[in-house]
Each structure stands twice: as C-alpha cells, then as structure tokens.
Amino acid sequence: MNIDMDNAVTFAREARRFRLLRWLRRISQGVFLALFVLLLLFTNIDALDAPDELPRISAPVVLFLEMDPLVAIGTVLSTHSLYRDLLLSLVIIVGTLFLGRFFCGWMCPMGTINHMIAAVRGGRMKGRARLEANHYRPAQRWKYIILVLFLGAAAMGSLQVGLLDPIALLTRSMALLLLPAWNVLTQDMYAWSMQTQSTVPDFIVTPVSWALHAVLIRAQVVLFENTGLVLLVFIGILAANRYVTRFWCRMLCPLGALLGVLSKTSILGLEKRPSLCSNCNRCALHCQGGDNPEPGTDWHQAECHLCMNCVASCPDAGIAFRFFPSRNESTQAVNLTRRTVLLSAGAGIAAVPLLRTAVHPDAPPNPALVRPPGSVPERDFLSRCIRCGECMNVCPNNALHPTLLQAGAEGIWSPMLIPRIGYCEPTCVLCSQVCPTGAIDEITEKEKGWVPQVDGGSTENPLRIGTAFYDHGRCLPWSMAKECIVCEEWCPTTPKAIYFETAEVTDREGNYLWLKRPHVDPALCVGCGACTYACPVKGEPAIYVTAVGETRNTQNRILLEKSSGSTHGGG
Amino acid sequence: MQDEPLSRREFLSRSSKAAGVAALVCVGGWWLHEPERHPFARRTEQAVIRDLRVPGITPSLVVGSGSAPAAVTAAVLAGLGGMEQFIAKGDTVVVKPNIGWDRRPEQAANTNPDVVAEVVRQCVAAGAKKVYVTDITCNDPTRCYNRSGIAAAAREAGADVLPPAEARLREVNVGGAMLGMQKVFDVYLDADKVINLPIAKHHSLTKVSLGMKNLYGILGGNRSRLHQDIHNSLADLGNFLRPTLVIVDAWRILLRNGPQGGSLDDVEERRSIAASVDQVAIDSYAGAAYFGLTADEMPWLALAERYGLGTAAYETLPLKEVHA
Numbered sequence: 001m002n003i004d005m006d007n008a009v010t011f012a013r014e015a016r017r018f019r020l021l022r023w024l025r026r027i028s029q030g031v032f033l034a035l036f037v038l039l040l041l042f043t044n045i046d047a048l049d050a051p052d053e054l055p056r057i058s059a060p061v062v063l064f065l066e067m068d069p070l071v072a073i074g075t076v077l078s079t080h081s082l083y084r085d086l087l088l089s090l091v092i093i094v095g096t097l098f099l100g101r102f103f104c105g106w107m108c109p110m111g112t113i114n115h116m117i118a119a120v121r122g123g124r125m126k127g128r129a130r131l132e133a134n135h136y137r138p139a140q141r142w143k144y145i146i147l148v149l150f151l152g153a154a155a156m157g158s159l160q161v162g163l164l165d166p167i168a169l170l171t172r173s174m175a176l177l178l179l180p181a182w183n184v185l186t187q188d189m190y191a192w193s194m195q196t197q198s199t200v201p202d203f204i205v206t207p208v209s210w211a212l213h214a215v216l217i218r219a220q221v222v223l224f225e226n227t228g229l230v231l232l233v234f235i236g237i238l239a240a241n242r243y244v245t246r247f248w249c250r251m252l253c254p255l256g257a258l259l260g261v262l263s264k265t266s267i268l269g270l271e272k273r274p275s276l277c278s279n280c281n282r283c284a285l286h287c288q289g290g291d292n293p294e295p296g297t298d299w300h301q302a303e304c305h306l307c308m309n310c311v312a313s314c315p316d317a318g319i320a321f322r323f324f325p326s327r328n329e330s331t332q333a334v335n336l337t338r339r340t341v342l343l344s345a346g347a348g349i350a351a352v353p354l355l356r357t358a359v360h361p362d363a364p365p366n367p368a369l370v371r372p373p374g375s376v377p378e379r380d381f382l383s384r385c386i387r388c389g390e391c392m393n394v395c396p397n398n399a400l401h402p403t404l405l406q407a408g409a410e411g412i413w414s415p416m417l418i419p420r421i422g423y424c425e426p427t428c429v430l431c432s433q434v435c436p437t438g439a440i441d442e443i444t445e446k447e448k449g450w451v452p453q454v455d456g457g458s459t460e461n462p463l464r465i466g467t468a469f470y471d472h473g474r475c476l477p478w479s480m481a482k483e484c485i486v487c488e489e490w491c492p493t494t495p496k497a498i499y500f501e502t503a504e505v506t507d508r509e510g511n512y513l514w515l516k517r518p519h520v521d522p523a524l525c526v527g528c529g530a531c532t533y534a535c536p537v538k539g540e541p542a543i544y545v546t547a548v549g550e551t552r553n554t555q556n557r558i559l560l561e562k563s564s565g566s567t568h569g570g571g
Numbered sequence: 572m573q574d575e576p577l578s579r580r581e582f583l584s585r586s587s588k589a590a591g592v593a594a595l596v597c598v599g600g601w602w603l604h605e606p607e608r609h610p611f612a613r614r615t616e617q618a619v620i621r622d623l624r625v626p627g628i629t630p631s632l633v634v635g636s637g638s639a640p641a642a643v644t645a646a647v648l649a650g651l652g653g654m655e656q657f658i659a660k661g662d663t664v665v666v667k668p669n670i671g672w673d674r675r676p677e678q679a680a681n682t683n684p685d686v687v688a689e690v691v692r693q694c695v696a697a698g699a700k701k702v703y704v705t706d707i708t709c710n711d712p713t714r715c716y717n718r719s720g721i722a723a724a725a726r727e728a729g730a731d732v733l734p735p736a737e738a739r740l741r742e743v744n745v746g747g748a749m750l751g752m753q754k755v756f757d758v759y760l761d762a763d764k765v766i767n768l769p770i771a772k773h774h775s776l777t778k779v780s781l782g783m784k785n786l787y788g789i790l791g792g793n794r795s796r797l798h799q800d801i802h803n804s805l806a807d808l809g810n811f812l813r814p815t816l817v818i819v820d821a822w823r824i825l826l827r828n829g830p831q832g833g834s835l836d837d838v839e840e841r842r843s844i845a846a847s848v849d850q851v852a853i854d855s856y857a858g859a860a861y862f863g864l865t866a867d868e869m870p871w872l873a874l875a876e877r878y879g880l881g882t883a884a885y886e887t888l889p890l891k892e893v894h895a
Binding site for chain 1: 673709710711712713714717718734735736737738739741757774775776793795796798799800801828830831832833834835837
C-alpha cells in the first residue's frame with residue numbers, strides 16, 4: 001500500500017515532467033521554424049529600403065543545410081571531403097547517436113510543417129481511422145531504401161540527396177515558390193494602396209500601405225522558371241498528412257532514415273510498463289513517428305521522433321522515456337534485410353552510369369547551361385549541388401533559375417543563368433558565398449574580375465561564364481536600319497566587349513543612313529548577359545549568351561589561348 | 572427506393588430556386604459584358620505634362636569652378652539667386668541624380684555625391700517638407716545607391732533615399748511625339764519641384780549624356796526601346812517633366828566607354844558645375860563646354876526647342892561665372 005502511494009507520487013511527477021517536455025518541444029519547433037524562415041528572408045538582401053552597406057551576407061543563412069547530416073554524408077561520399085561549415089552536421093550526428101531522432105521531432109522545419117498539418121483533426125484524421133493509420137507499417141522501410149539508393153549514387157559521384165533531403169526541399173520550395181508568391185501578393189496590394197491615395201482618405205490608406213510596405217520582401221518582381229514540379233512535390237507532401245500523420249517523415253524522408261540508422265546507439269529510449277497500462281491507446285493516437293509506443297507491441301526506436309506526445313498523454317504512467325531504459329519488451333531497430341540494403345545500393349550505383357549513357361562524352365556541353373560564376377566543372381558540380389535554390393534566392397537580379405533537363409536528368413533543379421530575365425551582376429559574388437556545398441566555389445569580387453577596381457584589381461583574367469553572340473536577323477542596326485546599341489551601353493567590361501563598326505545603310509525608301517553595328521569581342525566577353533537582358537527585341541533576343549568560353553571547362557572554348565601552366569602553351 | 576409523387580409546393584420551390592440563380596447569373600453576365608470592360612479596349616488617357624518651373628525667373632547660366640564640389644555647388648546656387656528662388660516652404664522636392672551604374676564616384680558614371688548632398692541640404696534649408704533622392708538604376712539598385720556614395724551622402728544631408736520599386740510605377744500618357752503611355756515612378760507625378768542633377772558623360776548614341784538623357788531614370792518598364800528614336804525620346808521626356816532646375820555635374824567627366832565607364836583612364840577632372848532653369852540651354856552649354864559639340868550634333872536640342880522648352884543658343888543667356 002505504502003509502496004503504491006510512493007509510486008503514485010513519482011508517476012505524477014513523471015507525467016508533469018513529460019507534459020513540460022512536450023511544451024518545450026513545441027516551443028523548440030516554433031523557434032526553429034521561425035529561424036528557418038528568417039534566415040531565408042535574410043538571404044534576400046534586396047529590401048525596399050537600400051541598406052547603407054554594399055550587399056554582403058553576414059547572417060549564417062544556410063545554417064540548416066550546413067547542419068544537415070545527409071548533405072554532409074552525401075557530399076563526403078561524392079567528393080571525399082567536407083566543404084566549409086558542413087562540419088556543423090556533427091552536432092546533429094553526435095546528438096542523434098546519444099538521443100535518437102530529436103532533430104525530426106524538435107528541429108526539422110519540414111517536420112514541424114507536417115506536424116502542424118497532421119495535427120488538424122477531421123476527415124480521416126480522427127478517432128479509429130487515425131489510430132489505425134498510426135500503427136507502424138512496413139511501408140516505413142521505403143525511406144531507408146531511398147536513403148541507400150541516394151548514398152549509392154553519391155558514391156558514384158552523382159549527388160541526388162538534395163531532391164528529397166527535407167531541408168534542401170523546403171529551402172527550394174520556400175525560396176522559389178512561397179516567398180515569391182507572398183511577394184507578388186503584397187506588391188500588388190501595395191501598388192493598389194499607393195494608387196488609391198487620391199480616392200480613399202489618408203487615415204485609411206496610409207497605415208495600410210505602411211503595413212504592406214513593412215511586409216514586402218523585395219522591391220522588384222522575383223519569380224522562378226521551371227518550378228511546376230517543385231510545387232507538385234511540395235503540395236503532395238503536405239496533402240499526404242491528411243491520410244497518414246507525417247507521411248513524408250515516416251515513409252519517404254531520407255534524412256529521417258539516416259537519423260533512424262544513427263539512433264541505433266541511442267541511450268534514450270521508451271520504457272513500457274504493461275502492468276500499469278490500461279490500454280487506452282492515447283499514446284498511439286498522438287504518435288508522430290508511427291513507432292508503436294503502446295505497451296504490448298514492439299517499439300520501433302528508429303521511427304521515434306521523441307515528440308513526447310505518447311508519454312505526455314499517458315494517464316497511467318504505462319510508458320516513460322528514460323536513459324538506459326529497462327527492456328522488458330522488445331525494441332526493434334531498423335527493419336531492413338541485408339538483401340534489401342545491397343539491392344538498393346546496387347540500384348543507386350547502377351543508376352549513375354545508366355543516366356550518363358544519355359550524354360556522349362564528345363557531345364558539346366549544352367549551350368543554354370550557363371552556370372553561375374565560380375561554378376566548378378560540371379562533373380564536380382553534380383557531385384556537390386544539392387538543389388537547395390539558395391543561389392537563386394540570393395541573386396539580386398533574379399538571374400538564376402532551376403533547370404529541368406538542361407543539365408540532364410541528373411542535374412534537375414540545379415542553377416542556370418537566364419539572361420533574358422536577369423543578367424549576372426558584375427560585382428556580385430553572393431551565390432558563391434551562400435552555396436553550402438561548394439558547387440559554386442566561394443569567390444571574391446576581385447577573383448571574379450569583371451569590373452576594374454579603383455583599388456587596383458585586375459580584369460585580365462576574369463571568371464567567364466559564357467560568351468555573347470549576335471543574331472543579325474533580329475538585330476535592329478544589322479537588319480532593320482534602326483539605331484540601337486543598348487547592348488554596348490550595358491556591357492560592363494573595360495574596354496567593352498561590344499564594339500561597333502559604323503556602316504552606311506539604305507532603308508526601304510532608299511535613304512542612306514550611318515548606323516552603328518555591334519560586334520562581340522570573345523576575348524573580352526565574360527558572358528554576364530547584360531546585353532541580352534537589355535536587348536529591346538522581345539521574344540528571342542538579338543544577342544544571346546551561351547556557355548562556350550566558360551572558365552570552368554577548358555574544352556568548351558572558341559579561341560586558341562595560351563594554356564596556363566605551360567610556357568609553350570601546349571596541352 | 573420508392574418514388575414519392577412530386578408535390579406542387581416542392582415543384583414550385585425547386586423550380587423557382589433554379590430560376591432565381593439562373594436570373595442572377597444572366598444579369599451578372601449582362602452587366603460584365605459591357606463594351607468598356609472589354610480587356611483589349613485601348614485606353615486613351617489625358618496626356619500629363621509636369622511643368623515644375625517657377626514662373627517669373629529670367630533664365631541665366633551659372634558656371635562654377637573651384638576646389639571642392641560642395642562649395643562650388645553652393646556658389647552656383649548662390650549665383651542663381653539662392654535656392655529660395657526655386658523651393659517654397661512645404662514643397663515636396665525630388666532630386667534626380669544619375670545613379671544608373673554600380674560604379675564609384677571616381678569612375679564618373681554617376682553624379683558626384685557631394686553635389687547631391689549640397690543640393691539636398693539647400694532644399695532642406697529653403698524649407699522643403701520632404702526631399703527625395705531617387706533614380707531607376709540599370710544595375711542592381713542596392714549596389715548603385717551605395718557604391719555611388721549617393722545613398723549615404725543624401726541621407727546624411729536630410730533626404731529620403733528612395734530605391735526604385737516596381738509597385739510604385741504608374742502608367743501615364745507622357746504626351747510626346749514618340750512616347751505615349753509610359754511607366755513613371757510615382758514621386759515625379761506628385762512632387763512640387765524636381766531638380767535634375769545629371770553627370771556629364773560620354774554616350775555612344777547621343778555622344779553625350781546630359782540633363783534630358785538623365786530623365787530616362789524616371790521611367791520603368793521597357794526603356795531600352797527608346798534608343799531607336801533617341802532624340803525624339805529625349806525631347807519627349809524633357810517635355811513631360813520640365814524640371815525646376817538643372818544642375819550639370821562636370822566635376823569629373825567620362826570621355827569614353829560611357830555611360831558606365833569603369834577605367835579611370837576614361838575620366839577627366841573638369842572641376843566644373845553648371846546650372847540653369849532652361850533645360851535646353853544647359854544641355855547645349857554642357858555639350859559645347861565639356862565635349863566640344865555644337866547644337867547640331869545634339870539633335871534633341873532642336874526638338875526640345877520646338878516644344879518651347881528653352882533655347883539651344885545658350886550664348887543668348889546671361890552667363891555668370893563663379894569661383895569657390
């Protein structure tokens with residue numbers, strides 16, 4: 001009797017602690033989600049009120065990607081090195097080895113969004129249906145298979161983890177879709193409020209436009225090409241929560257799978273006390289991971305997100321999280337046979353040469369694939385780029401867009417310059433600064449070398465990204481007897497890569513005109529695309545940029561140049 | 572399932588519901604199909620002319636030289652009779668320097684920041700309620716505003732530095748020979764006074780970029796098409812926006828590789844600043860004095876004269892030289 005009383009007091013204290021932990025978890029999720037969005041916003045330096053300093057990224061804007069163990073392990077496999085601050089991933093790795101998947105339950109912004117959507121009751125997501133959907137199911141193995149596939153491909157030098165890594169996926173979805181959509185909405189409303197000032201009284205319009213101005217992200221319209229599939233994937237992930245709680249986290253997430261594998265050594269675990277349990281199933285009803293917390297079943301440690309919902313909702317002290325829990329019921333580790341692992345890894349490895357058979361080594365590089373300045377050679381690029389979209393997010397000119405098949409199926413959603421929409425800003429190196437994996441190697445303004453520096457920088461060896469060419473049939477002075485030379489006006493190099501000859505031209509009435517006809521000097525052109533951007537000929541421009549001449553590919557050239565490293569200019 | 576006979580009441584109620592909704596849809600459709608709501612209807616909007624010149628001032632030409640740009644600017648303004656001549660108490664003023672390119676002041680692609688700051692200070696001192704400094708740049712606005720030194724200098728002098736914003740462009744009919752509907756930054760449509768503050772620099776199509784060329788920066792949208800008839804376009808811009816005052820910064824002038832330059836070899840230090848309320852005369856004078864061009868070599872001047880914007884014969888205006 002006395003012992004029971006003591007136990008009751010202990011259990012009540014324990015239950016309070018778990019409820020407190022659940023609140024801490026909720027706060028942690030909120031803080032990390034807010035931090036994630038804030039860092040994305042800090043990546044946009046194009047605020048409506050120009051800051052007094054030149055654009056420079058000082059906040060750790062890619063912190064989440066640098067902490068991401070899947071990005072770190074994936075790039076280690078594909079490049080045999082750990083780029084810059086990817087070392088931060090050790091924080092999560094070590095934490096997981098001791099505690100389990102705390103990242104999934106407490107930190108992951110994608111997990112938090114899924115959690116919030118799944119938490120809305122209704123439709124199929126209540127009562128018995130919810131309970132049944134919450135039991136562990138064999139389909140939860142898919143994510144391990146996806147993980148092993150990706151790691152197999154990474155070992156072959158093709159880094160595909162970013163397609164489904166939750167941090168890369170959410171960064172891409174937010175930066176390329178959600179923030180631009182918000183921006184278009186607020187800009188339209190702001191424009192409307194500024195234009196109704198004469199018809200609506202000031203005391204209404206002024207606060208409204210002030211508030212809209214405050215929530216504007218960028219002063220210009222920023223939209224991205226080729227994002228349809230990004231949107232479908234993102235909406236699919238969110239919608240799946242209406243059928244199975246955190247469907248994405250349980251079934252598909254390769255980062256969750258990796259952390260599940262790492263959680264095998266965890267010293268924190270769920271202790272089940274069947275003698276105290278009244279089989280109310282509340283724990284299972286609120287379970288996020290689908291790991292069978294209820295006594296009488298096997299707990300799947302690798303599936304648990306440590307959300308604390310089960311222990312916080314238990315009325316009987318039938319379950320508890322403890323360090324070094326006593327194992328009076330069996331605990332299951334990752335439910336995967338050696339055969340499945342080997343087959344998945346083999347498939348991942350085989351996929352890479354199969355994907356690459358589509359590209360003959362002698363085939364010229366895709367002329368439309370103009371990579372941002374500082375990009376490493378294409379093979380290395382594909383072993384580093386995780387398609388997070390941060391380079392596109394930070395680009396002040398909206399010049400970088402995700403590819404579809406321009407870089408092959410292997411390079412979907414990697415960055416490419418579309419000069420018609422925006423040119424590469426001559427003094428800007430922001431994309432190289434934010435790239436978390438070194439696909440765009442970090443460069444300085446001087447290394448880029450496009451603009452002469454007052455402080456004595458050299459423009460003799462610029463980092464070229466392509467070369468411009470004229471389409472004489474569309475060019476006004478070349479074929480329409482009209483003046484123009486906007487391209488020459490915009491050309492940023494010194495001396496300008498665009499020069500002109502003055503030619504005598506007859507128009508259709510037979511009048512003689514002297515017109516300036518532009519030419520490109522490929523020895524000076526850096527491929528920035530300012531000419532294409534400014535060209536007044538809409539539709540196909542009269543001057544366009546292709547990747548030929550790019551510094552990163554010694555084969556993709558026009559002119560005979562003295563090769564570096566050889567005094568005789570040989571190979 | 573058993574068929575219930577349809578009662579008269581139910582028949583009437585269900586049919587009238589359907590008929591009611593149908594009637595609403597029809598009325599709505601009829602109302603929406605009015606011809607003036609046709610999406611492709613051509614808008615013929617009244618032309619807007621922003622004549623911001625102060626009446627009763629006899630045009631003159633003041634040219635200053637000296638050792639510091641701010642002091643020379645102040646001397647030039649004093650030579651014109653003081654800023655109070657142009658700015659009334661409570662005025663909203665837009666100062667429009669050239670901030671087009673991501674270049675430092677030494678590269679002479681943008682207006683000298685000290686000149687901008689001095690003009691702002693004098694506007695504030697003359698009682699202006701608000702002084703905006705703005706330009707729709709070519710390069711990334713944040714870089715242009717900062718690297719040019721203009722954002723910091725103007726802000727310190729008391730101006731509101733307004734970067735270009737898509738949402739603040741308003742489409743108006745500027746009523747020119749070439750230019751009709753154009754997207755204009757809304758500050759120019761609401762301001763009481765505009766001071767045009769170009770830098771004198773080379774341009775390969777117009778030979779030189781001066782006051783009227785600087786007015787490109789009030790436009791958003793597709794302004795690169797304007798080059799196809801640039802002289803008419805320049806005159807049209809000057810006709811639409813007739814500035815209160817034009818001050819040409821020739822402290823450093825860009826001789827080659829304009830309008831953005833880059834190399835210091837292309838820059839010449841002229842240490843000169845010129846101003847006039849006559850925007851044709853000042854362009855004509857600056858072209859002649861700094862680039863050796865005759866009025867015939869600057870065809871937009873004659874077109875602007877035809878609008879009655881001023882005279883290209885700057886020699887006919889009283890010339891005052893000041894030194895500081």
